Structures are given as C-alpha cells and as structure tokens.
Amino acid sequence: MTVHPTLEPYADAWTHSIEAITELVLPLPEAQWNLPTPCPGWSVRDIVSHLIGLELEQLGDPRPIHTLPRDLRHVVDEFTRYMEVPVDVRRHHTAPEMTSELEYTVIRRQRQLRNERRDPATTMVRGPQGNQITLEFSLRLRAFDTWIHEQDLRAALGVPGNWDSPGAFVARDILLAGLPKVVAKGAGAPPNTAVVIDVHGPVEFLRTVRVDAAGRATLDKTPSLGPDVSLAMDWETYVRLAAGRVRPRTVADRVKVEGDTELAAAILGAFAVTP
Known part of the structure; x- marks a missing residue:
C-alpha cells in the first residue's frame, strides 16, 4: 500500500489487523457470531459491526438514523451511545450479511488509503465522536482500535495470536501515553x-x-x-x-x-x- 510516509506505519498496522479479523470471522457459523467478547456488552457480531461503522465514517458515509433500546447496560454516556448506534442496527444481521459488508468496506477503505494525497498533519477529518482530528491521528486511532478489537475477537474465539504484530506497537505507544x-x-x-x-x-x-x-x-x-x-x-x-x-x-x-x-x-x- 503506497501512502504518505507518515501514514504508512498506521496503514500497515490497520491493514494487518483488519485482514486478520476478516480471516477470523469469514468461516464462523451463525451461532459463533453471538459469542461474548472481553469488550463489555459486545458480542463477536457487535465488534465487527463497530469496526464496519467507524470505517464507513472514515469513507464519508452518513451515520445510520437509529433509536437505541433503553436496556443496554453498557451504554452509559454520550460516547457509548455514539458508538452503539452502528452496532445496534446490525444486531440481527446474518453471518453472510456481516462478512459481505466487512469485505466490501475493507476494499473501499484500502482504495481510499492508496489514493490518499492530503497532508496528514494538517488535514482535518471526522474523529470518533464527530469531532475534528488530523488525518494522521485518525489513522493512528483506527490502527489501535482495530488491533485491540482483533484481540477481543481472538479471546472470544479461542484463537490467540498477533501479540507482536504492527498494531501491537501502535497500541503500546497509545496506551503508554x-x-x-x-x-x-x-x-x-x-x-x-x-x-x-x-x-x-x-x-x-x-x-x-x-x-x-x-x-x-x-x-x-x-x-x-x-x-x-x-x-x-x-x-x-x-x-x-x-x-x-x-x-x-x-x-x-x-x-x-x-x-x-x-x-x-x-x-x-x-x-x-x-x-
């Protein structure tokens, strides 16, 4: 993937993790999509839905208009409400629907990153809650978030791995900060x-x-x-x-x-x- 040199380590880390996640979930039977993960309140399906939702935001797609149920105990503030919307709208999606949307979203994002020519340090893009952050920080966050959720999925599915992948070192720096x-x-x-x-x-x-x-x-x-x-x-x-x-x-x-x-x-x- 050819991107701005500043973005390259984050693009590589994101790509490594999102492709690992795709490989993990493609063969899953329907029942395993409902397995709980270490991420509070979220199943395997919910984490994949979260990742799809945030990548679609990076692509500039509109957020879904959706009213959340009131009985979601892990939704406690505006941030968690914001994150829950793209998750809850997909709670009844089938395994083929989930994998199809994930694969298509990844293809679109990879194309976007290959064609990215804007200055990462000065270009402002949509952040995790609709706020404006630099393109560089945005991709850094996506690499971090995707690797963390890869580990959530691996824990839920009993498939450990990638503890020293490129995303691990992005996560190290963010967590240490x-x-x-x-x-x-x-x-x-x-x-x-x-x-x-x-x-x-x-x-x-x-x-x-x-x-x-x-x-x-x-x-x-x-x-x-x-x-x-x-x-x-x-x-x-x-x-x-x-x-x-x-x-x-x-x-x-x-x-x-x-x-x-x-x-x-x-x-x-x-x-x-x-x-």
Whole structure:
C-alpha cells in the first residue's frame, strides 16, 4: 500500500489487523457470531459491526438514523451511545450479511488509503465522536482500535495470536501515553513520586512515570533507582488492564507489585485508559 510516509506505519498496522479479523470471522457459523467478547456488552457480531461503522465514517458515509433500546447496560454516556448506534442496527444481521459488508468496506477503505494525497498533519477529518482530528491521528486511532478489537475477537474465539504484530506497537505507544494521567490524576499519586512499569513478553519495555513537585506527571525510559511503586507484568496482562478488559483482582497473580501497595492498588484501579 503506497501512502504518505507518515501514514504508512498506521496503514500497515490497520491493514494487518483488519485482514486478520476478516480471516477470523469469514468461516464462523451463525451461532459463533453471538459469542461474548472481553469488550463489555459486545458480542463477536457487535465488534465487527463497530469496526464496519467507524470505517464507513472514515469513507464519508452518513451515520445510520437509529433509536437505541433503553436496556443496554453498557451504554452509559454520550460516547457509548455514539458508538452503539452502528452496532445496534446490525444486531440481527446474518453471518453472510456481516462478512459481505466487512469485505466490501475493507476494499473501499484500502482504495481510499492508496489514493490518499492530503497532508496528514494538517488535514482535518471526522474523529470518533464527530469531532475534528488530523488525518494522521485518525489513522493512528483506527490502527489501535482495530488491533485491540482483533484481540477481543481472538479471546472470544479461542484463537490467540498477533501479540507482536504492527498494531501491537501502535497500541503500546497509545496506551503508554495515558500512563501519566493514570498515575497523577487517576491514582492521585503525591508530588515527587516515581512509578516503574516493567512489561515483558512479545512486546517489552520499561518506563518510569515521575510526578514532579507541582503534581505534573511525565513518562520516560530512564529507570528509577528507588521507585515508590514498581509494577511488573506480561504484555497481554498490560493490554487487557489498560484497555479495561479485565479488573485488577482477576489478574492479581500476573502482576508483581513492589513498594507502596496502597498506591499500587490505586494505580491498577485507574489503569484503563480507553473509554
């Protein structure tokens, strides 16, 4: 796929994940489309519907006009209502209808990306809730969202894989960008605090969140010699926690905690950075 150099890594990551998803769902019998996924409230069909809906928005198609049922417990605010509309309109679609629409949508999007000639840094496009964001950030979000949902589908279908695919590294950077807010605001870490996150597995990294005297948090690659809290876990656990797919207590045996246990619990409790 030939795109602007700035967009290329995100286009490659999105393509890798959306094609993997297509391969996963094409052979599914009707019943498996109803399997629950780790994404709260959504089945396999719902996740594919969500992906189709957002890609159609990127293509400039109008959003469906649809009134949501009032008994959807996972719909709690304007953001979740916005995301639910393209999902709910497809809840009774058959497996062939879903796969046909997915394949056609992917073909259209790939053609759009191949022909993209606009400046990614200055061109504004529709964001996840109708807001305006740059073309570059938009595709970055689509690569991230698609990889996260690929993992949701793999978990539901019992087909693990692609934990180190191109989308994984896009996800790493986006999830890490949310860590300072988790520590300083979500967990209320006091000034002059250092928190080390040590992740191992197919994607490895060590990062330190430092809260300065004014309470502002920053993220860097320099290890702290005496951190107030150190959290070590595998990459899969990190993703599931940061994406809000699991509660800390359910993966407590996969997280090694050192230092201030009360602060560590607060950090893990606020770990999710996705809406």
